[in-house]
Amino acid sequence: MSALFFAVLSEAKPWLTKLEAKPISHSGKFRIFQKDNHYIIISGTGKLSMALAVSEFAHTLSKPERNQMKVWNLGIAGSGRSEHKLGDFFWINKISDVSSSKDFYPDRILNSNFKKETNLKTFDRPVTKEKQRDRFISLNSEELENLNLVDMEGSGFFEAASLYFPLENIAVGKLVSDHLEGKFCQAEDVETMMAKTMEGLFEEWTRPLPWVNADSIETVDWPLVESFIQNLRLTETMRHDLKKSVRFFRLRHPNSQLPFPEESDKINLKSKTDLKNYFDQWRETLHV
Amino acid sequence: MFKAFSHIYIEESILDHFRTKEILNRFPNAIPISIRHYKDSFNRNSQNFRIQKESPKLILAEKKDQFLYKGSDFSPNFSHPHFYYNTLALNCIYDCEYCYLQGMFPSANLVLFVNWEDFFSATKEFLDKNKSLYLALSYDTDLLALESFFPATKAWLEFATNEPNLSLEIRTKSTNYGQIAKYSPNPNVILAWTISPQSIIESIEHGTPSLQARLKAIGQAIKDGWKVRICIDPILRVPEWQTHYQSLADTLGKELNMEGILDISIGGFRMNIDFLKRMTDVRKDSSILFHDFEKKDKIVSYSKLETEEILNLMSGALKKHFSPSQIKVSYS
Numbered sequence: 001m002s003a004l005f006f007a008v009l010s011e012a013k014p015w016l017t018k019l020e021a022k023p024i025s026h027s028g029k030f031r032i033f034q035k036d037n038h039y040i041i042i043s044g045t046g047k048l049s050m051a052l053a054v055s056e057f058a059h060t061l062s063k064p065e066r067n068q069m070k071v072w073n074l075g076i077a078g079s080g081r082s083e084h085k086l087g088d089f090f091w092i093n094k095i096s097d098v099s100s101s102k103d104f105y106p107d108r109i110l111n112s113n114f115k116k117e118t119n120l121k122t123f124d125r126p127v128t129k130e131k132q133r134d135r136f137i138s139l140n141s142e143e144l145e146n147l148n149l150v151d152m153e154g155s156g157f158f159e160a161a162s163l164y165f166p167l168e169n170i171a172v173g174k175l176v177s178d179h180l181e182g183k184f185c186q187a188e189d190v191e192t193m194m195a196k197t198m199e200g201l202f203e204e205w206t207r208p209l210p211w212v213n214a215d216s217i218e219t220v221d222w223p224l225v226e227s228f229i230q231n232l233r234l235t236e237t238m239r240h241d242l243k244k245s246v247r248f249f250r251l252r253h254p255n256s257q258l259p260f261p262e263e264s265d266k267i268n269l270k271s272k273t274d275l276k277n278y279f280d281q282w283r284e285t286l287h288v
Numbered sequence: 289m290f291k292a293f294s295h296i297y298i299e300e301s302i303l304d305h306f307r308t309k310e311i312l313n314r315f316p317n318a319i320p321i322s323i324r325h326y327k328d329s330f331n332r333n334s335q336n337f338r339i340q341k342e343s344p345k346l347i348l349a350e351k352k353d354q355f356l357y358k359g360s361d362f363s364p365n366f367s368h369p370h371f372y373y374n375t376l377a378l379n380c381i382y383d384c385e386y387c388y389l390q391g392m393f394p395s396a397n398l399v400l401f402v403n404w405e406d407f408f409s410a411t412k413e414f415l416d417k418n419k420s421l422y423l424a425l426s427y428d429t430d431l432l433a434l435e436s437f438f439p440a441t442k443a444w445l446e447f448a449t450n451e452p453n454l455s456l457e458i459r460t461k462s463t464n465y466g467q468i469a470k471y472s473p474n475p476n477v478i479l480a481w482t483i484s485p486q487s488i489i490e491s492i493e494h495g496t497p498s499l500q501a502r503l504k505a506i507g508q509a510i511k512d513g514w515k516v517r518i519c520i521d522p523i524l525r526v527p528e529w530q531t532h533y534q535s536l537a538d539t540l541g542k543e544l545n546m547e548g549i550l551d552i553s554i555g556g557f558r559m560n561i562d563f564l565k566r567m568t569d570v571r572k573d574s575s576i577l578f579h580d581f582e583k584k585d586k587i588v589s590y591s592k593l594e595t596e597e598i599l600n601l602m603s604g605a606l607k608k609h610f611s612p613s614q615i616k617v618s619y620s
Binding site for chain 2: 107108109167244248287
């Protein structure tokens with residue numbers, strides 16, 4: 001399962017085409033596209049919109065689904081570095097929110113064909129190194145000195161995503177669209193650059209997370225036990241302890257049949273003490 | 289051996305610290321990331337210890353306070369009135385399935401504090417005031433295992449030579465004895481090796497040196513005149529544990545010079561109940577963690593009967609080769 005958040009449609013277009021994703025019908029505000037277990041979400045610009053989109057999407061999923069989901073934000077970013085070329089792609093290992101002074105650290109755990117990494121600063125408005133451009137924040141030379149990439153969504157995405165998804169499932173990647181000249185990028189240019197990057201990234205995005213594996217105790221053993229205990233009126237603590245005992249047995253005896261008490265003994269359980277003894281004896285057979 | 293670190297987080301205040309630079313030089317391919325405070329990275333919510341352990345990162349930081357902590361009740365104090373430990377590093381490069389660090393720390397990343405001089409000052413101050421200190425140096429980490437890029441053990445051995453009232457215990461599973469072999473043995477320093485049967489090392493103590501390699505390092509340390517402690521702790525009730533541990537006792541008797549051993553500390557598995565809960569939440573593939581433990585006063589351990597069985601068997605097996613006065617029970 002994987003989800004990909006973009007700010008604007010031009011960034012998403014090549015991905016939507018490649019995935020052959022279709023918009024899903026839902027009652028929310030944001031556009032969500034889907035193909036099988038893969039989702040593309042378009043938030044609109046700005047960190048607040050991005051955070052809201054993450055939140056809205058997360059609420060369409062159950063917690064187990066969220067735990068298995070790879071969650072990415074990709075998009076364009078301005079660069080303060082002349083050595084960065086237009087179209088260069090970077091994974092982000094640190095995001096600083098300029099207005100709140102909060103820092104976030106996306107973990108880089110998985111290997112990628114894209115090796116470059118850098119940090120990102122998220123501003124509330126577009127940024128320029130030129131002086132007094134309408135709708136832009138002008139940065140002075142001191143502010144530009146330690147600046148790598150800038151965007152308007154990264155911190156909103158990461159802060160929201162880390163509330164709903166495991167940290168290790170979240171990644172942020174940005175491609176250089178300009179050098180802060182104070183002009184808005186043309187949609188066609190963004191689309192072209194994004195299409196080029198997508199060629200190498202699509203397979204990485206759709207590949208399942210290596211740490212998401214089916215737990216055979218949850219999927220095979222425990223359902224059998226649940227069916228056996230459904231009439232037993234075990235307390236929550238007893239169920240919890242039984243599950244741990246089942247796990248102990250399975251880890252020690254991967255190829256053996258799970259021991260169950262005699263089904264016929266169930267009818268002799270008249271009191272809580274009977275049940276407790278029955279339960280304790282069962283657990284003893286599991287701890288061998 | 290551990291993999292080289294792919295990323296190194298560095299607190300802004302120590303970016304120019306000479307020790308930071310030395311460590312960075314050891315990992316030229318690591319990506320440096322500046323951070324304001326190590327806790328901003330290390331203490332984040334929702335980190336997965338197991339997944340991080342697959343690709344641990346290094347965090348370089350400055351310890352601002354608390355240079356000495358009172359020893360935990362889980363650890364033996366060896367009858368010393370001032371039993372303390374310090375934390376020059378947090379976390380370990382090894383991956384033992386029973387390790388409490390998995391439940392204690394939110395992150396598997398390794399934190400190294402570079403301001404050793406502040407630790408020395410605080411220790412000196414304590415010694416001036418209290419006249420004696422038994423300091424466990426390698427507590428929430430395996431310090432000697434880090435020696436090749438974080439030579440703190442050497443620095444503490446040098447510090448200890450001028451502090452006769454300071455007793456140090458340096459506990460390890462590593463075979464890095466060679467890193468400190470050039471130092472003259474200090475009677476106030478105990479080199480303590482935790483050992484286990486080879487089958488447990490292979491199946492449970494992931495990434496640690498073999499029993500034979502550890503015994504070789506121990507043998508050399510004894511030969512060189514160091515006080516050596518052997519820790520068979522925790523003793524684990526794995527299948528056929530009796531055979532494995534009896535055989536371990538025999539191997540020790542055969543391979544080590546009895547006179548060279550200060551003591552042999554033995555103890556069964558025990559842990560803070562909250563740590564175990566956190567560990568089992570993420571490490572579901574280790575049967576030793578799902579034993580039917582006894583719970584008492586926020587501590588989980590083997591039952592009284594099981595613990596007695598372990599300690600009786602182990603002390604009996606060791607007594608064949610070592611003097612009873614050398615055998616110490618660390619937790620019963």
